[in-house]
Amino acid sequence: MEGGITFCSMIPMRSIPFKIICMIGMNDTSFPRIHKPMEFDLTAVYPAKGDRSTKDNDRYLFLETIMSARKKLYISYTGQSIKDNSDIPPSPVVAELLEYVRQISGGGYSLINKHKLHPFSITYFDEKEKMFSYSKTNFQIAESYLEAPVTDEDREEDILTEDAKPPSEIDIEEIAYFFKNPLRHYFKNNLGIYPENLAQDNEDVEPLNLNNLQKTILKDRLAKESLFSEEQEISLDEMLNYYRKSGLFPPGKFGEYMKEVNKYNVSFFTNNIKKTLKPPEIKAMDFYLDVKNRNINIRGEYMLSGSVNILARMAKIKDSDRIKAWLYHIFALYDLLQSNRYSGEFSTLFYSEDKILKFEDYTDLYKNDEKMYENLHSYVRFIVETYIYGSVNPLPLFPVFGCSYAKKIIKGESADFGRSWWAQNVYKNDDKFYLEKLYGDVIPGTENLKELSQIIYLPMLQKESFVGT
Template identity: 35%
Template sequence: VWCQRLRQLLADFFLADGSGDGDGGDAYTLLQLDSALEHWQEACDEAALREALPLSVVGEYWLSRLDEGGLSQRFFGGVVTFATLMPMRAIPFRRVCLLGMNDGDYPRSRMPMDFDLMAHDYRPGDRSRREDDRYLFLEALLSARECLHISWVGRSINDNSLRPPSVLVGQLRDHLAAGWQLAGAAGDSLLDALTVEHRLQAFSLEYFPPQPQQSALFTYAHEWRPDATAGAAPLPDAHGLLPALQRDEPLTLQELGDFLKQPVRAFFRQRLGVAFERDDPASEDQEAFDLDGLGRWQVQDELIQVQARAVAQGLDLVAARELWLVRLASIRRRGELPGGGFGDALADELLAPMDELFARYQDALARWPLALEGEQEIRFQAEVEGQPLELADWLGGMRSNGAGERGRVVLESSDLVRNRHYRGDRLIRHWVRHLALQLAGGPLTTLVLSKVGDVELPALESAQAASHLNALLAAWQRGMRGPLPLAARTAFEFLREGIDKACETYEGTSWQPIGERQTDACLLRAYPDFAALTGSGEFARLAGILLGPLLEAIPARDRPARSGKTAGEAA
């Protein structure tokens, strides 16, 4: 039934052009449609198909048969002919377009089969695909009567560098440049006039010039015009503020410390839910003979935690060494240390500062010999932008002496001194806890110990600590509405050395190319350079309010006192 209806539709709506000036294309198309119906009818009869079929199924099959190619298709059967370059097709056309004339793609190369013995014994007269393509290129040139269009990929998709065309196209361009030139011009002006470099995107503004007649770039895709003209309008503020973040639970000290250390990353993670780091980093295929910075820090941190437990249990240095060796053996069994002599040398290097750190840790605890039982509750509430914001947490490890003075000793796995300066960014989390403890039980001194450098944060008045915490909470609320223009390392250098040193710290230098922006993908995304970071004018103010008090609390920052190596050796 469908075959009858479709043939009747063809007869009612289409009439083949039988005039002498036609090329017979309409008749050939109608013949293809009728032949497709005939083949479909035969297939249905062979399958004994008697079920009713919807029009969508019939139409899909019928029209798809019309699009199928075959060796019997006519070469010259329409207004536009698409074909591959083959010998004996030098038929004159008004316009000839050669596409894909890229270097390496044309002339075409074909690897011979393993059983092709002619490839091993070439003789004059044997067919060569590359020589055939040279001849076909010449035939295509001779076939063009009015216009010859040659297209190739002129730029790399990786770095936008220039890519040469096919060697045959290059020879043609060299021949034109050697034999002809524009009137009143010299050099490659002729080639520049004949070559059009198209833009990467279809919505480029250059495809929609005010005077199209004077531009070689044009497009038939006018649907891109609204987007192209919209691109000319001024862009909205990339850092437009979001509504204030409503929290159902209080902030923790860890969250506030992480925010102050990396405020832009905190915004991306907590507000946008975006993490640029991979959740499943690829494992190394090669055996490591040394640890990178992160791996070394992780192993050292594990040893330092073992040391803290040894001191808490009242063990001496000899017993602590035994615990370190046991833990190192466990780490090596996990495969986190190299094997053989490389692992032995690295283990000795990791254990080298532990004896001195153990002694300094014991001396620090002796300043406050009485350990306070339990943990101290931290609760602080501030009014930020008309809304209450609460900070709540628990902290332990407080100690006291006979005079009732309180202290807290903390072991830091990272070095606190580098290049004769205290690393303020390593003290930020300790500073936040230090401020919170001033409001819970009275003044308290925090002593932070590391392999290289110690820092004592003095006790503060409760009003002063509350003022600093108010500023931090206000900054957190602002930092959850948009990326806060603050980078910790850069801010400390700005407060210490000035704007020029801060710029070098953020962007890097020729001798130290990795700046702070390269170490944080979120920071690089929000503020790609130092000008973007400081453009709003908030950077200097935020650095002074949020990190200035910490810098003032660090004693003798120009000549940090510590045991062991000199500050220059700590770099």
């Protein structure tokens, strides 16, 4: 009103003339407004002549506004989808105005300027184009697209990037959790997205039984609690009573039956382990690694029975269990070497319901292979570097992919990971959520994944064996 720019709704300024008028947000579903009457509004139930109509009022308001523009009229609306760039119609009143202009101009005069899907399009920074932008950040992004593409020779051999700043301390459990599903770790830590929270609320059902996931989690917790407890029966009974009081088991006789079944199964599983091993001791993992000129403290705990590292999971073994056991194996061995506690013998046993996985010593694995890492220190350092990189960058290195590729290398088979392989092995489970959000219908590139699988998973398969059931 005083020579500057006035921001307001359309109603107070609708009949005041201005040199330039801008109407923003004239989308298809935004204007004219949709009137939603209250449930007790009888005028909406029994309309009569002369009643106010929000739709008609907005149409007249639009007419008054465009008539108030003296030199220029600017109207903007969302006309393209942010997903696939498909056309979206404007508000009906804007569409009518455009149609009227087309008729009186004979169709040879267009008033629509279509913007690009992204604000960093090079079109906004080209002197020959009418559209422009003052954003310095978007200019830098657009400028990077004009640079020469990076070739494989120009890529840094180290997997770390400048954005991946190493933390000062990392827990071994966090590293193992990352390699079980790198994309899940990325979504949770960087984007704060938890797919399990996106599911619809469960229906109200009576707790007559546990689903498969609940059964697995319960058995695993009970097994670990009783396996590393001196008084197994007392500890197991206490845990079962706790879960029953928490409402996990159904009430009455059926709940008591489920309690006894779990007690028997867990006792049978843990007793078979204790028969063949000395009582395990908790060992603290604590050593430092130099990554990007920064000392990183690797911490955690592992269970040692003599010279045997013990892990257990009361479920059928999966590829994610194999990589977890392997990581605990090499990190525990490295910790023993660093602290001068290595006795010359070391192995890891991973107990599951169907198999017993064993890893032998590691130190001679790459003795005669100059292309691979020469010692355990280099391998552990590479694992930590991969973890740091995958913490800030999406890395679809699923255990099923790593194990499959390493197995094909050992057998000398061709490694074909096309769409059908991803559909059968990855997209059929919960990992489908992460892949669809990142890649849509396009399968991830596999060249970098193959290189990582050869370095990380190949030594795992070379050292693993199954010694019993």
